[in-house]
Amino acid sequence: MRKFLEGSHAVAEAVKRCKPGVISAYPITPQTHIVERIANFVANGELNAQFINVESEHSAASVVLGAEACGVRAFTATSSQGLILMSEVLFNIAGLRLPLVLVCANRALSAPINIWNDHQDAVALRDSGWIMVFAENNQEVHDLIYQAYKVGENPKVMLPVMVNMDGYILTHGMEPVDIPDQALVDKFLPPYNPPYKLDVDNPLSLGLLGDPTVYLETRYALQKTLEEIKDLIPKVGEEFKQLFGRKGLEFVEGYKIEDADSVILAMGSVCGTVKDFVDKKREEGEKIGLLRIIVYRPFPKKIIYELLKEKERLFILEKAISLGMEGPLYTEVKSLFNKPSPKMYGFIAGLGGRDITFNTLEEMLKVGKDKEVSCYFLDVDHSLLKDEFYV
Amino acid sequence: MNSMSESTISKHFEEHFFVSGHTACSGCGQALAARLVVDAIGKNNIVANATGCLEVFSTKCPQSSWRIPWIHSLFENAAAVASGIEAALRYLGKIDTVRVCAFAGDGGTADIGFQALSGMLERGHDVLFCCFDNEAYMNTGIQRSGLTPFQASTTTSPAGKVWKGNWRLKKSLVEIVAAHFIPYSASASVGFPQDLQRKVKKAISLRGPKYIQIHVPCPLGWGFDSSLTIDIGKKAVLSGLYPLVEYEGGKLTKVFKLSQKIPVIDYIKPQSRFRHLLKDEEALRQLQKVADKNIEYYKLGEV
Known part of the structure; x- marks a missing residue:
């Protein structure tokens, strides 16, 4: 029904x-x-x-x-x-x-x-x-x-x-x-x-x-x-x-990752937006995919490693942060790879309900072109931080 | 000491549902009270036990003193775990054949466990909650609780040059519980075992939430000789400092009359937690006033 x-x-x-x-x-x-x-x-x-x-x-x-x-x-x-x-x-x-x-x-x-x-x-x-x-x-x-x-x-x-x-x-x-x-x-x-x-x-x-x-x-x-x-x-x-007759429980879901050079890792509903974004970037000729983590504990270490070990770049997009460190998922994914490993980029976004849009994801890819980052906050409104109280 | 014969041991195990071999201190009032309560409630009971001395000394893995189903979860949630057990028994259709008890110390009842207790009472769960009141956090080393009596010296309310021990009156928890208008709320003492067991049997025969607060002297925490546990318990009651009362449906229905009232000095003298009062007449007078007020309020002296 x-x-x-x-x-x-x-x-x-x-x-x-x-x-x-x-x-x-x-x-x-x-x-x-x-x-x-x-x-x-x-x-x-x-x-x-x-x-x-x-x-x-x-x-x-x-x-x-x-x-x-x-x-x-x-x-x-x-x-x-x-x-x-x-x-x-x-x-x-x-x-x-x-x-x-x-x-x-x-x-x-x-x-x-x-x-x-x-x-x-x-x-x-x-x-x-x-x-x-x-x-x-x-x-x-x-x-x-x-x-x-x-x-x-x-x-x-x-x-x-x-x-x-x-x-x-x-x-x-x-x-x-x-x-x-x-x-x-x-x-x-x-x-x-x-x-x-x-x-x-x-x-x-x-x-x-x-x-x-x-x-x-x-x-x-x-x-x-x-x-x-x-x-x-x-x-x-x-x-x-x-x-x-429907898809059952899996540790992860790969979306267009087979031939991808770059893979975005994320969890939850934002993956719907990311899938659309992947489609858009594919149309623009970029070989990009999404690996959605469904089971976060126990953490699917081997599965993620096998799927991503030959990728060039991993963008880890998180709605959480271990304050004083970096995104926990970034830490955990990074720990799976020895050198040579894919280049890793850690991003924090969407905290407190901030919408994650195509613009957010574009900024993520743009930052990744320039440098490797471990804990980059996307969509920060720096005008809110100019007050001397916060700085 | 005579060693127990095998038949004595097996008799002990047949007769009791809380059995010896645990690691309580000698003279522990709580261990004795637990056995008296469990003997009175019988076999068809499930116990949810809060963190505290009783839990620690009776269930050191892989051993257990409990011959009825027993669970320990956390410090403050015995009443809520018992609520869940009761709900499960209701769901299983076993609520008429299996009864539920929650056990906690004074901290697990009056302080950290108070919210869960009030919730359990207000929701009307069919649970007997027993508070084993040794008047401080004994398991962590004798810190003051909301049920520590006036002027008692504890490790966090020490008697010193400025402080005279605990400067607040003991929380009136039996009354606060009774104010939930539950079927039964009573105080009891391990010093009067028959009275204690009568109250437990009465409580377990009633449906709905019941509360019994049991005074259990602690030789280590109160500083008295471990042979005196029962004697100290009796004296607390007879001095008027620990009135034994019963509330039914929120109304005071019965008090333990003091046929032989004793001065508080007789109660506190063997206990080091009150030693500072022996040199302080004014402080001692104040403590006597607390006992006198209890006697007047509950009409303990009138026969």
Whole structure:
């Protein structure tokens, strides 16, 4: 069934079909439409679930943690400050090996307070042990929900998954979305049946004190799982494709990269703009392509290396920055190559919802013609910085 | 010391759901109270435990003292995790056969855990929240909490030439909780084990949110001989400094009457956290006033 939906509602429709037993969230813009729509499903009896309105994101994450620990599939969604407030619990959920699915409507971090899109919130959580995926459009974010539960709940994985979608651009943007029948989803996603849970008939203690003789091994095990998952992700994507007839989960998407000299790397909805830009530059005779990172954690090191090792120039375009260093994606991509390596150019753009346009991308290529840059801010309005207070 | 025979040990494991072998200090009031609570609530319970002494000394991986399902997540979220467990049991249709408890210390309840606790109470989750109140952050080394009593010396409210220990009154948490108009909010003491277990059994028989704040003397943090835990607990109650009260539906319905009232000096004398008051008559008088006010307010002396 094809419906014309904003991204938030595309997420809600998918969550409903995954039949979570407990949903908990706290209001934050631009996430709120997701849980409002889910609340409506529960209120109208379309979804049998406990919907818990909590007093903070910290408690929202804790409520779904408790539910998952009881062996019940759960869901939460948040954004920006909410994700950062949750962050303590998110590290904990990964350490407890609970396969929660969380949707993050990506938004800038305060101060100054800003409700518009960038990736600083999610990227700040990159070391938490969560599997992290970034959607380009509403269909993809819808499809990623099913596959997120499928990957995370695999007994060999048991890890939480953060599905990222750009705030406003996707959450509030309308697109046609193909919504599968419940029967098809049931076939793809079996009921959640974890290998361990809180159960009075088999009383386990979860969340024990791990002293120096055991803690290191828990981190080793997390890293090992995240490395081994690399075989599972394409399998789940392929199974999805077979059943649903649409593209399934992949680590990356290459767009016109085979014969390209220059490749732009980016994540999320901006890749739609970049694809159009690639088409335009191709018409002008430039051999350019796009590599879209879909799975950010575990980071697809080998795949990126194999695809890009013979390219001349890589333009890494990021909506996040590790302040005092450079864009985190730039750091990570750069680390994959020994000399001789492609020339690397690191760009920061679109922070706090600044539109990334063809002009932005033209400036990026122009800067790249002159010199190698590691952390170049695009579209900076220098007139705003002339005040002696800032300089 | 006599070593326990094998049959004694297996009997202990059959009879209790919180068992020995943990690493609590000798004379720990909290360990004793935890066993009394867990024995009273029985087998069909799931516990969400906040970070703190109880969590640390009972679950050093790979060992655990818990023979009922138990989870520790973080310091401030025991009430929220318990809410999620309760919601899951509701979803599974098990809410009538399995009960949920949240355990936390005074910091995890009155300070960092207070928001999550208030949320849990307001939402009406069917959870018994037990606060093991040893009146300071003992697990991190005896720092002052919102439940540290007036004039107690802690490592962050030390008695010195200028300071006379903690200069604020203990937060009235039992009343604040009762103001959520929940079915049951009570204080209890490990010094009166039968009274404590009666309250736990009463609480667990009620549906909705319940709160019991249990006074658990801490030999290390309060500075007294570890053989005196029960005695100190009793004296706190009998002096009027730790009134044992019960609220039902927000209304005060019962208090533990003091048949033999004692002066506060009898309670504080064996504890080094109050040692500075022994040389300071005015400060001691102020502390006695706190006890007298409690006795008057809750009518503890009237039989």
